[in-house]
Amino acid sequence: MVLPAHGCPVYNFKPRITLGNDLLLPASLYGIRIPPGLSPSGIPAPNFVTPAVMVSMLKDPQSHHQTGLHVVHGLTTSEFGASFANIAQQWRQVPKGSSAPFWQFYGGDVYLDLTITVSVLEGDRPQPNDDLSRRIFAIIMEHELLHVLDEIEIVRTWMPTKLPADNMVLKYLTNAEPVDNAMFQSWFKGSGFSDWLKGGFWAPEHVRRGSLRDSPAQRAALEDQINDLRIKMVNRPSP
Numbered sequence: 001m002v003l004p005a006h007g008c009p010v011y012n013f014k015p016r017i018t019l020g021n022d023l024l025l026p027a028s029l030y031g032i033r034i035p036p037g038l039s040p041s042g043i044p045a046p047n048f049v050t051p052a053v054m055v056s057m058l059k060d061p062q063s064h065h066q067t068g069l070h071v072v073h074g075l076t077t078s079e080f081g082a083s084f085a086n087i088a089q090q091w092r093q094v095p096k097g098s099s100a101p102f103w104q105f106y107g108g109d110v111y112l113d114l115t116i117t118v119s120v121l122e123g124d125r126p127q128p129n130d131d132l133s134r135r136i137f138a139i140i141m142e143h144e145l146l147h148v149l150d151e152i153e154i155v156r157t158w159m160p161t162k163l164p165a166d167n168m169v170l171k172y173l174t175n176a177e178p179v180d181n182a183m184f185q186s187w188f189k190g191s192g193f194s195d196w197l198k199g200g201f202w203a204p205e206h207v208r209r210g211s212l213r214d215s216p217a218q219r220a221a222l223e224d225q226i227n228d229l230r231i232k233m234v235n236r237p238s239p
Contacts, residue, residue: 009107009176013163015155019044020077020117025141030126032138035149044148046074046120046141054121073226074140075119076147076210080155080202082194085109091188094178103184105176112155112197118144132233139225143213150209159201168196 023045027034034040049057057075084090090108093101118141126137163169171177172188179187187193 008174009105011105011107011173012109013112013160014109015152015160016111016113017152017155018113018115020115021045021047027141030134030138030141032141032145035142035145037149037153038145043145044116044118046118046144048122048125049119050122054119057119071121071223073121073124073222074144076144076151077117077119078151078206079115080198080206081113081191082197083111083113084188085111087189091184101181101184102178103181103188104178105173105188110173112159112202114151114155116148116151118148120144132229132236136226136229139222139229143222146213147210150213151206154202154205154209158205159197162201163197166197166200168193 019042021044024041025032025043025045027040027043032043034043054072054075057077058072060077085108090106091103092106094104095102120137120140124133124136124140126134164174172179183192187196
């Protein structure tokens with residue numbers, strides 16, 4: 001990588017998605033409708049959790065769920081971070097007329113790292129040869145896959161279009177202004193830059209989209225569907 005004469009290195013923000021559960025879900029097996037934008041071959045299998053574990057996850061400060069008496073059947077959680085593809089090559093020491101080193105950005109890829117995990121209540125695990133329980137599971141997963149899609153779109157399309165206008169990105173990446181060693185170690189080798197992007201961009205958009213998906217009206221409609229199927233399960237004739 002060579003710094004152009006005008007001082008603006010070439011770089012790209014690239015999404016890097018990891019699933020919290022290594023297992024994939026055969027969505028068609030359960031009749032799960034996959035939202036456009038998600039690949040059928042990349043649907044994450046959920047972790048089945050107890051109600052106590054679900055409640056503990058809902059207490060996360062970044063959770064968009066509001067506390068209340070409703071039952072949360074499924075939850076999609078995400079962890080965000082930013083990293084340089086090869087920081088040793090992308091940042092170089094530059095002469096600054098001082099004994100202390102200064103560093104300058106020379107371009108290359110910047111990863112927007114995202115780990116996505118889907119959790120479903122153990123009581124909603126689909127049972128073999130039970131069409132009603134499989135339908136309940138499908139309803140829950142169809143809703144959670146909308147959250148998965150939102151999370152992926154934030155780092156795949158939304159953030160890459162927003163970040164170039166950020167003051168810190170403009171100053172230290174686009175314009176490649178040198179930084180002293182203390183800032184380089186804490187911000188770019190450390191977590192400062194990642195935390196900046198997380199707090200200023202990812203977290204607010206994550207909460208905004210999640211709150212829209214889990215509005216009171218949406219949550220009530222989901223619970224009504226599940227409750228109707230539960231009633232059918234209770235009232236069906238014994239085999």
